[in-house]
Amino acid sequence: MPLISTPAIVLSALRYGETSKIVRLATRDHGVQSAIAKGAYRPKSRFGAALQVLSGGQAHLLLSERRDLHTLTGFDVATLPLSLTSEVPRYATATALAEVMLRVAPAEPHPDAYDVLEEALAVLTDAPTEVLPSLSLKLLWRMVGALGFAPALDRCARDGRPIEPGDIAFSAPEGGALCRQCARSMETTTLPADAREALSQLTSREGTLPPLDSRHAAAHRRLLARYIRYHLAEGATLPALEFWQLRAWDPA
Ligand SMILES: [Zn+2]
Numbered sequence: 719m720p721l722i723s724t725p726a727i728v729l730s731a732l733r734y735g736e737t738s739k740i741v742r743l744a745t746r747d748h749g750v751q752s753a754i755a756k757g758a759y760r761p762k763s764r765f766g767a768a769l770q771v772l773s774g775g776q777a778h779l780l781l782s783e784r785r786d787l788h789t790l791t792g793f794d795v796a797t798l799p800l801s802l803t804s805e806v807p808r809y810a811t812a813t814a815l816a817e818v819m820l821r822v823a824p825a826e827p828h829p830d831a832y833d834v835l836e837e838a839l840a841v842l843t844d845a846p847t848e849v850l851p852s853l854s855l856k857l858l859w860r861m862v863g864a865l866g867f868a869p870a871l872d873r874c875a876r877d878g879r880p881i882e883p884g885d886i887a888f889s890a891p892e893g894g895a896l897c898r899q900c901a902r903s904m905e906t907t908t909l910p911a912d913a914r915e916a917l918s919q920l921t922s923r924e925g926t927l928p929p930l931d932s933r934h935a936a937a938h939r940r941l942l943a944r945y946i947r948y949h950l951a952e953g954a955t956l957p958a959l960e961f962w963q964l965r966a967w968d969p970a
Contacts, residue, residue: 719780721791724748726777727835729820731769733759741769741790742820743777746832750823753779753790765793772799772812772839801843810958810966811854812842815861817958822865822950834864851935851967852920852927858942859921867949870894871918886914890944907941917941932967939963 725746734740739758743751758765778792802812838857845853875894886909887901916928943963
């Protein structure tokens with residue numbers, strides 16, 4: 719069985735038996751993989767407290783050829799999620815990102831999505847509180863884009879016709895804006911020009927963040943959550959995303 723070593727982020731961790739843990743890892747070089755960390759709950763385990771959800775580091779894996787479950791022989795932890803837990807919206811965004819990654823769970827290498835997740839966790843750790851509403855939208859849209867589902871905004875998602883300036887008709891199921899002809903026969907959400915501009919900033923590669931008051935931020939979260947449910951969830955529930963969308967921003 720080959721032994722490999724790869725940068726990895728823990729997406730989920732479950733107790734298995736008396737002393738072991740099964741983790742799902744986003745790895746940079748081998749996609750999302752499941753592995754058993756034997757003895758992780760023993761008092762003197764070599765894993766210590768490293769294997770928490772959202773921990774990052776170098777994973778050493780003994781690959782199993784017959785089964786989907788590999789063996790984690792070591793995890794050199796580089797980042798722990800402690801400072802992410804300082805505020806609910808910060809942690810909720812991080813867990814929603816991990817959930818989307820886990821949901822799509824490419825078993826083939828997907829370094830773009832891995833890099834987006836790793837960078838997003840670092841950015842979230844240091845971001846000032848006041849930018850979190852727009853930053854969290856930007857990071858989740860970036861993950862959606864890295865996984866290959868960026869929305870169409872300048873051209874009709876159905877037929878590629880250019881979209882005129884001003885308000886747009888947006889359809890989550892169709893994957894973005896629709897031209898006037900297509901919008902006539904579909905159910906769409908109208909985005910006024912300022913919301914369209916904000917969405918365009920949120921989905922662009924540029925670092926700019928649109929200023930969003932709480933009402934507009936909530937509307938953008940609703941739109942993004944609906945978009946993710948259509949394109950990435952395949953009918954599955956996404957509890958971390960639901961929490962991020964609805965409850966994470968309530969004042970304590
Ligand atoms: Zn069209």
